[in-house]
Amino acid sequence: MNCILKNENAIYYVCGYSNDNCIFLSIEGDSYLFTDGRYAIEAREGISKGEVVIDRDLMTQVSEMIKRYQPKSIVFDPKEWSVYDFDKLSKIEGVVFEAQEDFSHKQRIIKTPQEIKLLKRAVTLGLDAFDGFADFVAGQGIGMDEYRLKYHAQSILSYQGVYALSFDPIVALAHNTAKPHAQSTPQKLQEGDLLLIDGGVKYHRYCSDRTRVMEVGAKMDLALAQNFSSPKMQRVYDTVLKAHDTAIAGAKSGMKANEIDALARDVIVRAGFGDYFVHGTGHGVGLDIHEMPYITQKSETIIEDGMVFTIEPGIYIPNEFGVRIEDMVVMINGRADIL
Amino acid sequence: MNCILKNENAIYYVCGYSNDNCIFLSIEGDSYLFTDGRYAIEAREGISKGEVVIDRDLMTQVSEMIKRYQPKSIVFDPKEWSVYDFDKLSKIEGVVFEAQEDFSHKQRIIKTPQEIKLLKRAVTLGLDAFDGFADFVAGQGIGMDEYRLKYHAQSILSYQGVYALSFDPIVALAHNTAKPHAQSTPQKLQEGDLLLIDGGVKYHRYCSDRTRVMEVGAKMDLALAQNFSSPKMQRVYDTVLKAHDTAIAGAKSGMKANEIDALARDVIVRAGFGDYFVHGTGHGVGLDIHEMPYITQKSETIIEDGMVFTIEPGIYIPNEFGVRIEDMVVMINGRADIL
Numbered sequence: 208m209n210c211i212l213k214n215e216n217a218i219y220y221v222c223g224y225s226n227d228n229c230i231f232l233s234i235e236g237d238s239y240l241f242t243d244g245r246y247a248i249e250a251r252e253g254i255s256k257g258e259v260v261i262d263r264d265l266m267t268q269v270s271e272m273i274k275r276y277q278p279k280s281i282v283f284d285p286k287e288w289s290v291y292d293f294d295k296l297s298k299i300e301g302v303v304f305e306a307q308e309d310f311s312h313k314q315r316i317i318k319t320p321q322e323i324k325l326l327k328r329a330v331t332l333g334l335d336a337f338d339g340f341a342d343f344v345a346g347q348g349i350g351m352d353e354y355r356l357k358y359h360a361q362s363i364l365s366y367q368g369v370y371a372l373s374f375d376p377i378v379a380l381a382h383n384t385a386k387p388h389a390q391s392t393p394q395k396l397q398e399g400d401l402l403l404i405d406g407g408v409k410y411h412r413y414c415s416d417r418t419r420v421m422e423v424g425a426k427m428d429l430a431l432a433q434n435f436s437s438p439k440m441q442r443v444y445d446t447v448l449k450a451h452d453t454a455i456a457g458a459k460s461g462m463k464a465n466e467i468d469a470l471a472r473d474v475i476v477r478a479g480f481g482d483y484f485v486h487g488t489g490h491g492v493g494l495d496i497h498e499m500p501y502i503t504q505k506s507e508t509i510i511e512d513g514m515v516f517t518i519e520p521g522i523y524i525p526n527e528f529g530v531r532i533e534d535m536v537v538m539i540n541g542r543a544d545i546l
Numbered sequence: 547m548n549c550i551l552k553n554e555n556a557i558y559y560v561c562g563y564s565n566d567n568c569i570f571l572s573i574e575g576d577s578y579l580f581t582d583g584r585y586a587i588e589a590r591e592g593i594s595k596g597e598v599v600i601d602r603d604l605m606t607q608v609s610e611m612i613k614r615y616q617p618k619s620i621v622f623d624p625k626e627w628s629v630y631d632f633d634k635l636s637k638i639e640g641v642v643f644e645a646q647e648d649f650s651h652k653q654r655i656i657k658t659p660q661e662i663k664l665l666k667r668a669v670t671l672g673l674d675a676f677d678g679f680a681d682f683v684a685g686q687g688i689g690m691d692e693y694r695l696k697y698h699a700q701s702i703l704s705y706q707g708v709y710a711l712s713f714d715p716i717v718a719l720a721h722n723t724a725k726p727h728a729q730s731t732p733q734k735l736q737e738g739d740l741l742l743i744d745g746g747v748k749y750h751r752y753c754s755d756r757t758r759v760m761e762v763g764a765k766m767d768l769a770l771a772q773n774f775s776s777p778k779m780q781r782v783y784d785t786v787l788k789a790h791d792t793a794i795a796g797a798k799s800g801m802k803a804n805e806i807d808a809l810a811r812d813v814i815v816r817a818g819f820g821d822y823f824v825h826g827t828g829h830g831v832g833l834d835i836h837e838m839p840y841i842t843q844k845s846e847t848i849i850e851d852g853m854v855f856t857i858e859p860g861i862y863i864p865n866e867f868g869v870r871i872e873d874m875v876v877m878i879n880g881r882a883d884i885l
Contacts, residue, residue: 245725289628357707358708
């Protein structure tokens with residue numbers, strides 16, 4: 208299939224190398240990676256498939272190459288291309304550019320055993336870092352504001368710069384946990400606060416993703432079993448945990464993604480918190496932190512062995528608090544195994 | 547002017563709030579910010595202009611709103627929109643979507659006194675962090691590899707997480723400084739190495755940007771006056787510094803941007819290093835780390851009071867070393883003042 212790729216992870220997937228300024232062209236059986244002179248050495252060393260073309264003006268080089276081959280059609284993902292850049296491509300005469308949404312993500316939806324190994328390692332690094340963060344909070348966290356706590360979460364998750372982060376982690380306290388994607392504020396950690404952390408780490412470019420909450424007090428860890436002084440908080444936590452466990456226990460290959468979403472959602476709705484579960488139950492994870500399959504109310508994707516995704520139900524009570532519990536699972540032998 | 551914005555900084559500029567999933571619509575005198583439920587609370591708290599519309603499906607809501615107003619035309623920036631999202635917009639009947647490249651950047655090219663104050667503060671924070679980094683290198687840097695040095699640069703520039711970084715900083719040693727955008731390598735800092743750092747910090751979302759080099763030895767700081775053991779390195783450094791000083795002293799409001807580029811470039815060409823100055827002399831800085839005006843050989847932009855940009859000439863001798871010196875200036879009373 209003739210295709211043109213612009214997304215960094217899509218390109219890495221097909222040729223084992225990419226950077227923040229490159230385009231990959233697969234055309235009539237040949238492959239080319241276009242990038243600029245800053246990356247000439249590492250591109251030639253890193254690529255596993257195709258020829259490297261170096262130039263400051265990638266789009267002109269790409270256009271020239273396409274004209275040389277005169278293909279009938281080339282597939283592209285309309286989500287990857289800006290109107291501005293695509294306008295240059297579409298000026299090439301005699302070629303049909305065929306929009307196929309998410310075609311790279313669809314190729315990557317079933318993970319290979321090697322990819323699952325890398326994801327597992329990323330998850331383990333993330334888990335150990337969560338333990339490290341809980342210890343850090345227990346030892347030095349009291350009185351520290353959300354900005355500083357997030358900084359230390361970043362340091363611990365990255366193993367002091369050894370690993371890249373999957374995304375900018377979220378560390379939220381008390382009522383700020385009611386925002387699913389809370390931004391840091393100057394509020395300081397106090398004894399008895401609810402603390403939420405959502406973060407992950409990359410291993411060989413594969414991402415991990417995890418969320419835990421805990422009450423800051425005498426005994427602290429980020430395990431699944433948690434006790435809260437507030438009965439309401441305990442009830443919300445137990446509901447979210449039950450939704451999480453129910454979805455993982457009930458997920459089967461062959462189900463539609465929205466059936467897995469329903470497993471978690473039904474628990475929360477039945478407990479009377481349905482209005483407070485304001486997002487989907489999960490998303491695929493791989494080279495991208497968000498990829499297919501999406502585990503949402505609308506998603507009709509059929510779940511298959513080898514898919515990796517998060518299960519992360521949540522309940523967010525405005526101006527009070529929020530709870531989300533997130534793990535990554537891989538479908539193996541028809542069932543969801545926690546990574 | 548009816549317009550639709552998707553870029554986070556473009557949206558922040560017009561309404562004082564934005565996040566990573568929002569669209570702003572200015573239509574027939576009314577304004578709307580579309581975002582999803584995760585951001586409902588903070589969007590309503592943060593917005594200074596317009597009404598917040600919360601929905602999971604932003605594009606459908608945006609389309610409905612546009613249909614309700616039936617405007618003749620709406621301006622958009624083709625660099626901000628993916629082919630995929632724009633395709634949904636362009637299906638709305640009776641509306642002309644008018645592509646205007648960089649129209650938000652053009653609106654933001656002259657900074658207000660308040661913006662200059664925020665930029666000045668960002669620059670000062672960055673300067674103090676550079677001093678802190680020089681002290682850190684003097685005390686603990688020898689033997690540390692580029693990954694770790696960069697990690698510590700990030701920590702110091704962010705004041706341990708208090709401030710966001712303008713961009714992922716560059717810390718390069720010895721021959722790695724010859725790459726203008728060097729990526730970290732495992733090489734370790736040795737006495738006598740050339741060290742280059744390029745980094746900045748954000749203050750209330752406004753960026754700073756600075757580059758310095760120094761020889762690692764008995765006396766170390768990141769001031770403009772620097773001494774080098776190697777006469778060649780000293781000659782290159784003095785040439786770059788003269789180019790930097792000449793451009794800043796000679797820049798006047800009313801000049802074209804390429805005339806300012808020429809002020810720096812001529813010094814380097816006359817010294818015989820013209821082939822080794824492989825990029826433009828500078829770029830605008832504001833909410834984006836790279837914005838207008840671009841100070842390049844091709845840029846015809848007329849420089850005016852209130853513009854803020856970098857002056858950052860460099861000389862890069864392949865496989866040997868590179869030197870870049872960068873400061874931010876603001877045009878005031880017709881002259882360039884170092885921020």
